Amino acid sequence: MADPRCDGWLTEAADALDTGATLCEDLLPRLAAAGLPAVGVPQARGGAGGTVIDALEALSEVASHSLAAAFVLWGHRTYIEYLLQSPNLALADALLPDLLTGTQAGATGLSNAMKHLAGMEPLQVTAVTDGTALKVNGALPWVTNLRPQGFHVAAAVDGPDGVPFVASFAGTDGGVSRSDDLELIGLRGTNTAAITLADVRLPAGRIIAVNAREWLPRVRPAFAGLQCGMSIGLARRALAEARDAGGAGRGILAQPLSETTQRLEAAQSALFAGLRSRAFEADVAPLFEIRIALAEVVAEAVALELQALGGKAYLAGPGRGFARRSREAAFIPVITPSLVQLKTALAKRREQAA
Known part of the structure; x- marks a missing residue:
């Protein structure tokens, strides 16, 4: 990671970030002080340079310490990516x-839009015009990194002309309401809540993309690719813990550890190749398949860690890290779009092709 001090802090804070909200206020500023949101952002735009693959690698490293921290970084960095790929330069510059710097939080409320793009569900936010301005209504039931200290959230809006667009809303906008944090079983330090939009007046300067159907396929690889970084980092850590725990009677695990590591590396290589070539913009199916494969690798990796630890995994002291990773692994399949939704979308594509 950009700053090793963040590495040490995340190691110490990982359990607290998973089980409570006491460190919510500290998390994003810590990540920003380490330079992590700036990875992959052009230097001309104030970033550290590099590509989205560099950002994905940084996010994977964070996930190896704390999935909660990686989840926050994913939401924040993905929102930044929307601005980088928006023709609205004034909004991005502002x-x-x-x-x-982490003074304001960025949140991606486009999970609904990504599912809509894949034909999974209708848009949940709509706009009407009163002749002078757009008025937006709707709800985003699950959004991460909604820091009470200040946030901006992106959402896809079904326009009055039937053309969906993508816009940015601030937590201070009239009509924008944030719920209390959701009662999650883990990842509780992520400022995850619901957003309600009630007659929010939207100026033209807040529009990220005027045509969501044309713009979303270009940003979807970054959205899902960075999401995959959470799986990569968690799987790497679980496999490393399993190898380190190997002792008497554990040699039988060497082959499955090697095979799972190879599957992880193959999925990562395919992900990086597709992002570099921009092939996922034209055909998203391979990206969905990689996301599914990585989730399966995470499940295998955590299961191998459990087998390598044996009974120690069930003791509160030595098993604490494993207990957190098992909860983290349970979240991977349900990140929107969930594995069930991805598999359904892929099955539908195969039926249409047939």
Whole structure:
């Protein structure tokens, strides 16, 4: 990671970030002080340079310490990516400085839009015009990194002309309401809540993309690719813990550990190749398949860690890290779009092709 001090803090804070909200206020500023949101952001835009693959690697490293921290970084960095790929340069120039320093939080409310794009569900936010401005209504039931200290959230809106667009809403906008944090079984330090939009007046300067159907396929690889970084980092850590725990009677695990590691590396290589070539913009199916494969690798990796630890995994002291990783692994299949939704979308594509 950019700053090794963040590495040490995440190791110490990982359990607290998973089980409670006491460190919510500290998390994003710590990540920003380590330079993590700036990875993959062009230097001309105030970032550290590099590509989205560099950002994915940084996110994977964070996930190897804390999935809660990686989940926050994913939401924040993905929102930044929306601004980088938006033709609305004025909006990006206005928001990027505070986002890169962690003064303001960025949140991606486009999970509904990504599912809509894949034909899974209708848009949940709509706009009407009163002749002078757009008025937006709807709800985003699950959004991460909604820091009470200040946030901006992206959402896809079904326009009055039937053309969906993508816009940014601030937590201070009239009509924007944030719920209390959701009662999650883990990842509780992520400022995850619901958003309600009630007659929010939307100025033209807040529009990220005027045509969501044309724009979303270009940003979906970054959205899902960075999401995959959470699986990569968690799987790497679980496999490393399993190898380190190997002792008498554990040699039988050497082959499955090697095979699972190879599957992880193959999925990661395919992900990086697709992002570099931009092939996922034209055909998203391989990206969905990689996301599914990585989730399966995470499940295998955590199961191998359990077998390598044996009874120690069930003791509160030595098993604490494993207990957290098992909860983290349970979240991977349900990150939106969930594995069930991805598999359903892929099955539908195969039926249509047939």
